[in-house]
Amino acid sequence: MATKAREIVSAGSAHAELGAALRSLRTARGLSQARLGALVHSSPDLVRRVETTERFPTRELIEACDRELQADGALTELWRAADEERRRSSPAGARVTGSVPARFNPDASERLIADWLADDGRSADPATQTGRLWVTEEDVAVAEGLLTMFRQLDHAHGAGPFAAQLATYIDTELTALLSRPAADPEVTRSRARVATGFLELAGYQAVDSGRPGWAQSYYRRALALTSTAPDRAYGAYLVAANLGHLALHCDHPQTALRWAQAARSSAGTAASPATRAAIIAVNARAHARMGQEQEATALLLQAEQLLETSVPGDEPPWIAYFTRAYLADEMAHCLHDLGRAPAARSHVTDALDGVGRDRVRRLAIDAALLAATWLRSGDLDQACAVGQEAVEYAARTSSGRCVDRIARLLADLAAHTGHRAVTELDEYVREVLPSAAQRASTTRLRV
DSSP: OOOOOOOOOOTTOHHHHHHHHHHHHHHHTTOOHHHHHHHTTSOHHHHHHHHTTSSOOOHHHHHHHHHHTTOTTHHHHHHHHHHHHHHHHOOTTOOOOTTSOSSOOTHHHHHHHHHHHHOOSOOOOOOOOOSSOOBOHHHHHHHHHHHHHHHHHHHHHOSHHHHHHHHHHIIIIIHHHHHSOBSSHHHHHHHHHHHHHHHHHHHHHHHHTTOHHHHHHHHHHHHHHTTTTTOHHHHHHIIIIIIIHHHHHTTOHHHHHHHHHHHHHHHTTTSOHHHHHHHHHHHHHHHHHTTOHHHHHHHHHHHHHHHHTOOGGGSOGGGTTOOHHHHHHHHHHHHHHTTOHHHHHHHHHHHHHHSOTTOHHHHHHHHHHHHHHHHHTTOHHHHHHHHHHHHHHHHTSOOHHHHHHHHHHHHHHGGGTTSHHHHHHHHHHHHHOHHHHHHHHHGGGOO
């Protein structure tokens, strides 16, 4: 009996896109993995491993596949992007974690989330250890200061080289800090909260670098630490806003909805208004992705009402970013997914107006969304004008998500290549953000 081909989720990872494109081209030509392997003097198992991202291929293998599949260099271009992604995201000296897959696997988090839901939140503090240097509040404060610095760099520049520095810090300094005994239970809890913040940021940067499998691994580690704090609200936030958003990013809206609903149920009414609003917004995003407008609209209204009751000074520091501007961003994405371009445009304009000028990545992403709403409304000139603003923001970052948003906009504009504004935008992108132009040229191979 023939077995079902393993699903390849290409969203957010150049490596996964390469595997998906290879499978798409191979099946389109009616070739089995064994036949393609024979044509390129390789084994069928290696072809399978490359397609499922279990093995990173050599350039020679991909060039041979490109020739046999008559891909006109498209596979080779994807290999270059994947190789750049791999080199950018693998810091020298970082701990080797070869077991972390490139792709997102929902099943890998299901058991952890179930265990977290079953936890009563009364985990005992670890027994005090002796004979080693104790961790004090001063040590935690130093780590917290570094976390603030890494967050500021991330907001302004995207992941880029800072992802490598953050990963190295986590694998060395933070690991050492967690291995030492705490001076008292309060230090244990504050240290866990700071460590969770580092892991959450590392996960977000992994998404930004096109490594959803790594993001999932970091988020799972962060969730496990919330039992040490203990902080039920923070755990619920991680399940919805991080793992849930990751599932959406990788085109798993049903998984995102299931996790966000679990987070909402667990958080109850004890969590802060902004925390509850953020969790509900993820529920709305999942419904919108599945075209369920009535459910999404009702949830967005609830999130908006909750956020109106929020007092910024009373909110936990990890949710302080979730302002009306960020909720407007969530609303805009929901409405865009539902095909309501004018309404989405109104909300994304509010989001842009409310985001600080130092949040360059957010400005780039929202400007690209605004351009997409103009395109859906049929105004090519306005779409291209706003698209150029998005490119200008994106070029100031090293964010993979920004590159992906610009590439998607260019791909959507490809049907109008004869229009002058479209041609000018395409030329501008090739000049100031060539990685986006390269990604756009291979978008047709996504499956």
